[in-house]
Amino acid sequence: MDDTPGYSDDKTAVLKRLRRIEGQVRGIERMVEDDTYCIDVLTQVSATTKALEAVALKLLDEHLAHCVVDAAKRGGPEADAKVKEASAAIARLVRS
Amino acid sequence: MDDTPGYSDDKTAVLKRLRRIEGQVRGIERMVEDDTYCIDVLTQVSATTKALEAVALKLLDEHLAHCVVDAAKRGGPEADAKVKEASAAIARLVRS
Amino acid sequence: MDDTPGYSDDKTAVLKRLRRIEGQVRGIERMVEDDTYCIDVLTQVSATTKALEAVALKLLDEHLAHCVVDAAKRGGPEADAKVKEASAAIARLVRS
Amino acid sequence: MDDTPGYSDDKTAVLKRLRRIEGQVRGIERMVEDDTYCIDVLTQVSATTKALEAVALKLLDEHLAHCVVDAAKRGGPEADAKVKEASAAIARLVRS
Numbered sequence: 537m538d539d540t541p542g543y544s545d546d547k548t549a550v551l552k553r554l555r556r557i558e559g560q561v562r563g564i565e566r567m568v569e570d571d572t573y574c575i576d577v578l579t580q581v582s583a584t585t586k587a588l589e590a591v592a593l594k595l596l597d598e599h600l601a602h603c604v605v606d607a608a609k610r611g612g613p614e615a616d617a618k619v620k621e622a623s624a625a626i627a628r629l630v631r632s
Numbered sequence: 633m634d635d636t637p638g639y640s641d642d643k644t645a646v647l648k649r650l651r652r653i654e655g656q657v658r659g660i661e662r663m664v665e666d667d668t669y670c671i672d673v674l675t676q677v678s679a680t681t682k683a684l685e686a687v688a689l690k691l692l693d694e695h696l697a698h699c700v701v702d703a704a705k706r707g708g709p710e711a712d713a714k715v716k717e718a719s720a721a722i723a724r725l726v727r728s
Numbered sequence: 729m730d731d732t733p734g735y736s737d738d739k740t741a742v743l744k745r746l747r748r749i750e751g752q753v754r755g756i757e758r759m760v761e762d763d764t765y766c767i768d769v770l771t772q773v774s775a776t777t778k779a780l781e782a783v784a785l786k787l788l789d790e791h792l793a794h795c796v797v798d799a800a801k802r803g804g805p806e807a808d809a810k811v812k813e814a815s816a817a818i819a820r821l822v823r824s
Numbered sequence: 825m826d827d828t829p830g831y832s833d834d835k836t837a838v839l840k841r842l843r844r845i846e847g848q849v850r851g852i853e854r855m856v857e858d859d860t861y862c863i864d865v866l867t868q869v870s871a872t873t874k875a876l877e878a879v880a881l882k883l884l885d886e887h888l889a890h891c892v893v894d895a896a897k898r899g900g901p902e903a904d905a906k907v908k909e910a911s912a913a914i915a916r917l918v919r920s
Binding site: 636637638639647651653660661665669670674679681682692694695721 | 736764790791
């Protein structure tokens with residue numbers, strides 16, 4: 537069995553996005569320190585939440601395309617377990 | 633290729649949930665007709681949204697477990713297409 | 729104190745939207761009865777969830793513009809209570 | 825008119841939460857660098873999204889309790905403008 541996570545090809549792209557999100561969070565901190573108007577802070581928080589969700593959807597897509605599809609090809613109980621695990625992650629994402 | 637949708641085993645359960653949701657929506661209509669206090673109407677709208685999301689997560693889980701896993705077993709470009717399609721549905725769900 | 733809910737002016741418009749949503753839910757039931765492809769059912773569920781959220785945002789906007797603003801004008805502990813109640817409704821909505 | 829944003833009393837608490845979120849994002853970067861299993865990365869992304877939403881709900885509550893209530897007390901067109909602006913921010917939040 538291959539232990540490489542599904543996002544390994546796009547690791548650099550995923551890391552780049554996460555570093556940009558880290559910068560967005562630091563930007564929100566500075567806005568709060570500078571007493572920026574609440575609504576402008578909220579707009580940045582919404583944008584950062586959307587960016588985080590986009591990373592999650594990217595990771596999930598890679599996970600389905602690699603880990604879940606590979607487990608399905610091998611068949612057996614592992615395929616069911618992988619689908620169950622992916623569905624639980626999707627539910628956490630939809631509810632977050 | 634099998635055309636039975638993934639939820640076919642749970643069709644009765646899914647329909648039962650949808651009929652309950654239909655009843656919840658009718659209940660909200662009655663609340664609005666009766667000039668029920670806004671916040672109480674909103675509480676019912678949130679509960680109904682959650683119930684709809686739960687149906688979506690159920691349908692998605694069945695879809696992954698059947699349609700996507702079966703396509704993965706058969707392999708080829710259809711497997712990639714099914715994953716792409718499922719990822720797009722998950723994105724719509726997360727953003728809705 | 730005025731007991732008319734905030735949405736009373738738009739009652740007809742809100743009811744019209746809710747009846748359309750009820751129709752969408754019935755449409756999803758028919759899709760499931762007819763064994764429609766999972767992804768197409770999911771697309772309709774996402775659309776219906778979005779329509780319900782739009783009703784909730786409309787109700788909330790009317791509630792802030794009338795009930796919360798009126799309570800704020802009267803002042804006193806009732807204004808605080810109305811804001812607390814509205815914030816709790818917003819949190820339920822964001823998390824649903 | 826008072827230009828202090830609504831969150832000024834809780835500025836320290838909000839900043840503390842944002843710094844923790846910044847740390848969570850850095851933690852996710854390290855997980856990706858270390859090829860952590862996709863599902864475990866996703867769990868952390870969902871937790872961070874929830875934490876950001878909680879900050880947004882806190883800021884919004886303070887905004888309603890201060891900026892919107894104060895504008896309502898002063899009355900006039902500014903009150904309407906503040907409600908409209910708050911409703912738009914809530915819509916962005918619900919849809920993010």
